Amino acid sequence: MNSVQTLFFGIREYLSPVLKNSKFKETGCITPEEFIAAGDFLVYKCPTWNWESGEVSKRRDYLLVDKQFLITRNVPCLRRVKQMEYTDEDAETQIETEDGEEAWVATHSGRAATNIEEIASYIEGDEDEINKKLINPVLEEVIDKEEVDIPDINDIPDIDDEVEEGVEEEEDPAALVSSSKVGNSYDDCPSDKILQVRTYDVFITYDKYYQTPRMWLFGYDEHRRPLTSTQIFEDISQDYAKKTVTIETHPHLNMSLASIHPCRHAQVMKKIIEKMNEESMKKFELLQNQYINANAGNSNNNAPPQVEQAQVRVDQYLIIFLKFMSSVVPTIDYDHTISA
Amino acid sequence: MSLLQFVPFSSAVEAPFWHTLSSRKIDLYKLDDAPQEIVGYYSTGHTLLSQDSVEANITMPARLCLGSGAFHDLNSSRLPPLSYHSIGMIKNTNTVEEFKQLDKNALFKETTKQIVNDIISGAAVNDPYLLTRFVLVTFADLKKYKYHYWFGFPALLTEPPWVIENNEVKGITEVWNEDEIEALRINYELFKQEHPSTCTGFFLIRRSDKEIKIGNLSEWDKFFGNCNDEENERMIGFADPSSLPNNPGWPLRNFLALVQNRWNICKINVLCYREIPGKKDISQSRILTVNTQNMVKIADECPKSVGWEKNTQGKLGPRTADLSDLMDPKKLADTSV
Numbered sequence: 146m147n148s149v150q151t152l153f154f155g156i157r158e159y160l161s162p163v164l165k166n167s168k169f170k171e172t173g174c175i176t177p178e179e180f181i182a183a184g185d186f187l188v189y190k191c192p193t194w195n196w197e198s199g200e201v202s203k204r205r206d207y208l209l210v211d212k213q214f215l216i217t218r219n220v221p222c223l224r225r226v227k228q229m230e231y232t233d234e235d236a237e238t239q240i241e242t243e244d245g246e247e248a249w250v251a252t253h254s255g256r257a258a259t260n261i262e263e264i265a266s267y268i269e270g271d272e273d274e275i276n277k278k279l280i281n282p283v284l285e286e287v288i289d290k291e292e293v294d295i296p297d298i299n300d301i302p303d304i305d306d307e308v309e310e311g312v313e314e315e316e317d318p319a320a321l322v323s324s325s326k327v328g329n330s331y332d333d334c335p336s337d338k339i340l341q342v343r344t345y346d347v348f349i350t351y352d353k354y355y356q357t358p359r360m361w362l363f364g365y366d367e368h369r370r371p372l373t374s375t376q377i378f379e380d381i382s383q384d385y386a387k388k389t390v391t392i393e394t395h396p397h398l399n400m401s402l403a404s405i406h407p408c409r410h411a412q413v414m415k416k417i418i419e420k421m422n423e424e425s426m427k428k429f430e431l432l433q434n435q436y437i438n439a440n441a442g443n444s445n446n447n448a449p450p451q452v453e454q455a456q457v458r459v460d461q462y463l464i465i466f467l468k469f470m471s472s473v474v475p476t477i478d479y480d481h482t483i484s485a
Numbered sequence: 486m487s488l489l490q491f492v493p494f495s496s497a498v499e500a501p502f503w504h505t506l507s508s509r510k511i512d513l514y515k516l517d518d519a520p521q522e523i524v525g526y527y528s529t530g531h532t533l534l535s536q537d538s539v540e541a542n543i544t545m546p547a548r549l550c551l552g553s554g555a556f557h558d559l560n561s562s563r564l565p566p567l568s569y570h571s572i573g574m575i576k577n578t579n580t581v582e583e584f585k586q587l588d589k590n591a592l593f594k595e596t597t598k599q600i601v602n603d604i605i606s607g608a609a610v611n612d613p614y615l616l617t618r619f620v621l622v623t624f625a626d627l628k629k630y631k632y633h634y635w636f637g638f639p640a641l642l643t644e645p646p647w648v649i650e651n652n653e654v655k656g657i658t659e660v661w662n663e664d665e666i667e668a669l670r671i672n673y674e675l676f677k678q679e680h681p682s683t684c685t686g687f688f689l690i691r692r693s694d695k696e697i698k699i700g701n702l703s704e705w706d707k708f709f710g711n712c713n714d715e716e717n718e719r720m721i722g723f724a725d726p727s728s729l730p731n732n733p734g735w736p737l738r739n740f741l742a743l744v745q746n747r748w749n750i751c752k753i754n755v756l757c758y759r760e761i762p763g764k765k766d767i768s769q770s771r772i773l774t775v776n777t778q779n780m781v782k783i784a785d786e787c788p789k790s791v792g793w794e795k796n797t798q799g800k801l802g803p804r805t806a807d808l809s810d811l812m813d814p815k816k817l818a819d820t821s822v
Binding site for chain 1 (some may be wrong): 487488489491492493496497498500501508522528533543545546548550552553565567585589593635643646716723729737760789790791792801804806807808810811812
């Protein structure tokens with residue numbers, strides 16, 4: 146772990162002159178170097194993410210060879226967005242009362258924001274607070290249980306129903322016969338059952354044109370078959386599906402994936418970062434006053450709080466970006482938490 | 486005494502794998518359908534605990550994954566974080582008829598034989614990932630972007646089967662104290678850093694009142710020398726892909742076969758190591774004691790094995806991945822906005 150840390154700090158130091166000239170606070174955009182620094186920070190903080198190099202022929206020379214894009218695999222997606230939208234006001238109020246003073250509305254509640262600006266305005270409060278709420282999203286009970294019983298047309302296979310294909314298996318009492326059930330059913334599910342859910346592989350690439358990160362999704366159904374684009378849209382907040390989310394060719398793989406179009410990412414990121422900086426400046430001033438009061442009269446025994454600590458650093462960019470993305474894909478439970 | 490039942494692997498093929506297979510078929514193998522070596526990976530199982538009482542806990546299946554790096558050799562194939570290598574053989578047929586008529590039992594037996602040979606020769610002691618060998622038969626319909634496939638995860642049959650002593654599988658937190666659990670986690674992290682990925686999925690543990698030690702299978706005799714069995718000091722551990730409380734994952738089957746044949750063990754403590762990814766939390770690990778009446782050594786004759794994956798209907802049969810939506814240029818034109 147230590148070596149990772151050393152490496153990480155090494156990289157950060159190496160890049161720091163670049164970061165000082167950064168325009169990310171003014172524009173919301175980041176440079177490829179900053180993307181890599183932010184990616185390193187994400188991988189360090191959330192080890193389920195890692196760097197990949199992708200197809201050799203599609204390598205971008207402004208990124209490091211082994212750090213072309215980020216990926217996290219097998220991320221569970223418990224329910225469809227539609228199911229979340231069945232709920233009434235409950236979900237929202239729950240979130241509001243969790244911490245009395247600031248009403249931060251998670252779009253998890255199904256009350257999806259109508260446009261991207263609204264999301265930015267929702268994401269206020271300091272980082273810890275956002276964390277706290279996103280770590281414990283209040284998810285509501287699935288009301289429509291009947292949906293589970295509708296047989297899935299996709300379950301009818303092509304080749305599968307044909308001949309036995311000549312495989313012989315011995316009697317095997319030591320194999321657990323799968324008692325798994327397909328997800329979305331929450332009634333008295335005993336804890337020793339495997340609940341099958343959709344999973345996603347989530348990618349973050351660097352979009353050179355928009356100078357922002359870009360998120361890509363590849364989904365698998367409960368039986369690990371790739372999802373169709375129609376199915377993927379079920380997991381995207383309805384206000385985004387087919388508008389800001391499109392199916393396009395992955396820049397580093399020979400494959401088409403659903404992607405959240407980055408045309409407004411910079412604006413939103415700028416807003417979120419501004420809000421976070423404002424909040425933490427307030428906190429900083431409070432701390433500074435406390436410090437001055439506490440140290441009045443006696444000589445310094447503690448270092449005064451530094452103003453830099455109160456500002457969002459560029460290497461935190463992707464963590465903030467992921468929180469922003471979680472409003473577009475509210476049901477995909479990827480790791481955007483800061484563990485330490 | 487209850488029967489020890491193992492959770493079978495569920496195959497999880499990443500879509501880029503099929504793409505890589507297609508391009509290799511076209512550019513490299515052409516009509517050559519000789520089996521090729523591939524590299525898979527698996528991670529430890531864990532349960533996502535529900536945030537409130539309404540929801541059920543989410544228990545993920547024990548996945549054996551194949552990514553686009555599956556065709557690289559072991560050293561250059563990059564292992565996703567917090568996962569373990571597995572090695573397999575892919576047989577890609579040229580036609581759907583060949584796929585149907587292929588003698589799959591023979592392929593399965595061949596892989597079983599390799600596992601047995603690795604146990605007898607001791608190769609599996611140095612590189613225990615060899616215990617997780619698998620077989621994959623495929624037919625790639627390149628025009629329709631459809632892939633028919635069938636995984637087999639051979640496990641040697643033990644007769645009579647292993648049973649769980651006292652009928653108890655306990656959570657690690659019920660048996661060990663917090664300091665011990667943390668010591669185990671840290672020592673295992675160090676063990677993983679110090680050893681190649683081919684041997685970190687299976688390991689030895691010695692728990693005394695002073696410390697928790699982790700060892701490599703190849704140091705068995707030295708590591709367990711003057712071990713006090715009465716005190717339950719001797720323990721084997723493995724990275725467990727299962728997330729079920731009472732059932733360890735498939736890799737333990739061949740591991741137990743190795744332990745029994747190599748070191749004449751008929752009763753042993755087992756630690757099912759389960760880590761919540763990225764959370765430095767191993768509190769979902771399970772501990773059990775297993776034993777068997779089987780004293781028969783794996784003879785020259787190949788023992789019986791099981792482990793063909795069932796399809797989505799729960800029957801023995803192949804599966805199909807349809808990637809036309811994501812790879813077919815015609816269909817892509819329809820969905821793009």
